[in-house]
Amino acid sequence: MNVHVSSSGFPALVLNADFRPLSYYPLSLWSWQDTIKAVFLERVNIVANYDHAVRSPSFEMKLPSVVSLKTFVKPSTHPAFTRFNVFLRDRFSCQYCGDRDDLTFDHLIPRSRGGLTTWDNVITACSPCNLRKANLTPDEARMFPSHYPFQPTVHQLHKNGRLFPPNYLHESWVDYLYWDSELEP
Structure with a gap:
């Protein structure tokens, strides 16, 4: 409610x-x-x-x-896998450059290469970084996230939410x- x-x-x-x-x-x-x-x-x-x-x-x-x-x-105990919760886990910042504007999400292993839309493969990225990485792996693009994706607990999301x-x-x-x-x- x-x-x-x-x-x-x-x-x-x-x-x-x-x-x-x-x-x-x-x-x-x-x-x-x-x-x-x-x-x-x-x-x-x-x-x-x-x-x-x-x-x-x-x-x-x-x-x-x-x-x-x-x-x-x-x-x-297990938060829903939603775009908002991914952003919250990643503290509303691009995991490549730290920008907080024009956020979207990126698959570390691109979907076209078998990457799944899961907690462990999706991170927050700004549109420019997402476009720059394109259909490449982090190694190929030479773009490495500041924090690698993981499935957060409700406690971790609450802690981030207080920020x-x-x-x-x-x-x-x-x-x-x-x-x-x-x-x-």
Whole structure:
């Protein structure tokens, strides 16, 4: 139930029953409408609120800014093989030159030469590098990735996701997003 919501829409950060976010990237957010529904269906606990409230003639409720699920949802251990997750694994940068613009993905062993579209053969590349490498192997093109492809764990993707915080973070979310970050002396 991840929904794209803006800062003006009073989104709620959704935590698992262990108070960890369901997802870091994209951040697990619900619209205020979905959050209120979950509260009334008794599926979540309210952890923190906005100062803003919703009202009806007989009822008033502050909008939740952080909620936790009452039932623990076991996180997936193997992330889906998607273009976005490949970019996230590779930290949204070309593995050949480091550029962050015009990203696509490249097969280290080209498909025409039997290369598969798998975690172990696909990396993030910018379009110019991808065109330059063309239908060649890294040795033939003399282009070697800074990091070779691998199948990441959900933990590794979450760790990378924390490097790219969303444009909007409500102050009530920060303690739950970075609770396991190293503290400064």
